Amino acid sequence: MIASLSLARHPRPPRAHARTLLVASLALAPLTQCRPPDRSGAFGELAAKDVTGCCTNFRVGYDMLVTDFGVDPLIRPAFVAFAQEVGDYVVLSTRMIDEVTGACRDLALDFGGSQDDLSLKGRSGSESTYAWCNLAARRLQDAFSDALQPAGRFTTHFAPSDCWVDEPIVARCEAGCSTDTSCQEKPASQRCDGAELGGMCPGNCTGACEGSAAVPASCDGTCDAQCQGGCLGGCWGSCEGVVLTGDRCRGTCIGTCQGICKGSCTGACHYRKGGAAKCDGPCKGGCEAQVTAPKCAADLGAPRCPVDGPCEASCRALGQAHASCTPPSVTITLGEDVSRQTAADLGLQTRLRDLATHLPRLMNAAVGRGPQLESEARGAFDAGGAIVADRNKGAEGRLGLTGSACARVMLAAGEQSLQDFHIANDAARIVLRTLPVPK
Secondary structure (H helix, E strand, O other): OOHHHOOOOOOOOOOOOHHHHHHHHHHHOOOOEOOOOOOOOOOHHHHOOOOOOOEOOOOOOOOOOOOOOOOOOOOHHHHHHHHHHHHHHHHHHHHHHHHHHHHHHHHHHHOOOOOOOHHHOOOOOHHHHHHHHHHHHHHHHHHHHHHHHHHOOEEEEEEOOOEEOOHHHHHHHHHHHOOOOOOOOOOHHHHOOHHHEEEEOOOOEOOEEEOOOOOOEEEEEEEOOOEEEEEEEEEEEEEEEEEEHHHEEEEEEEEEEOOEEEEEEOOEEEEOOOOOEOOOOOEEOOEOOOOEEEEEOOOOOOOOOOOOHHHHHHHHHHHHHOOEEOOOEEEEEEOOOOOHHHHHHHOHHHHHHHHHHHHHHHHHHHHOHHHHHHHHHHHHHHHHHHHHHHHOOOOOOOOHHHHHHHHHHHHHHHHHHHHHHHHHHHHHHHHHOOOOOOO
C-alpha cells in the first residue's frame, strides 16, 4: 500500500525534446524547404502545385516583419505579418508540448515509474509525449487506489496565468499593414475594454490587485489563488482557527480561502463590492486615478487606422504570442479528515507537493493558455493562410518564386503548430482525468 508512494528518486532522462532541437536548429540557420507539405493538409491544393525554388527567408525565432520575401508590395504587409505569426506560434506550440512531456515524465518518475518502461521504447515526438503521459496516469492511478484515496479526499485549485498583451508589437505590425501611413493609432488605454485595462494605480484600486506566487499582492477581499493570512469563509484545506457553521473558517486557511482573505494573495485579489484599497502590484479593472504604464489583459479592440482583416488577425495573434504572463500555480490540500500525523506517515505531503509542482504545466496546456493560444493561432492561420493560398491562384508574379516556396513552408509550419497545441492539450488531459474531482 505504501510502496507506490516511495520517496526514492529516479535519474531523469535528458529533457531535450525532438521538436525543441528542431526549433533550435531553425533559429540558428535559415529554414530551407523545397518539398511541399502534406497534400492531405488544410491547403492541399497549394501543396499540389509545382513550385520551383527554395525558401531561406522564413526563420523561426527571428524578426521577420522587416524581411523581403520577394512578393508583390501590395500583399507584402499581410504576407510578412502571417510569416511572423506562424514562426512565433511554432516556438510557443513546441515549448508547450515540451512542457507537457516534461511534466508527465517528472510525475511518472516521482510516482515510481522508470525511464526503462517498455511503453517508452522507441517513442519519439508526439508518441513520446503520449507514452510519458499514459505512464504518469497509470502511476497516479496506482497511488490513488493504494493510499491517497483511502486516506481522504484532496482538492486541487488552479490559478491560471495573468497575461498582458504586448501592445508595442501589435502597433508595429499594424503600422506596417496600414494603408494610411499618416493615420495615428489610438493607444492601448483607449483600445482596451475597461475591465481588462491595468497598470500601476497611484490611488486606490477598485478592480482587482494582481499578484503572483513570486510576488503576492496585498489583499482584503476574495483571492483567486492561495491566501497568505487570515480567512473568513470557506477554506479548501485546513483551518487554523475557529470553524464556524457551514465549515466556514475564521482564522488562517492552510490552502485556498473561498471567503474574505486578509493578508496577501498569490493571484488576483478582488475587493469587496464598493471597496477599494492601495494595490502594490498591477491594478486591473478600475483605479480612482489614472493608471500609469497602461496595459491590456485581453486582445486590443479593432484598430482605428485601416488594416485589412488577415493582417489584423496576425497582428492580434502576435500580441498574445509576446504577452508577458505570471506563472500558473496549483494549490493542493488534504481534507480536514486527514490528520497531519497520518499524512506524514503515508508521505502524502511529499506526494502532493510533487503534484503541485508538475500539474501547473499540464493545466496550463489543457485549460489555461493552451486553448487560448490555439484559438488565436487558428484564427490568424485561417485568415492569413487563405490569403496566401488565394493569391497564389491564377496570380503568378504576386508571390514570385521565393514567396511561393515560403508560402508552402509557412502553411506546413502553421499546420504543425496547431497540431502540437492539440497534442499538448490532449496528452495533458490524460493525466488530469486521473485526479479526484474536487469537493
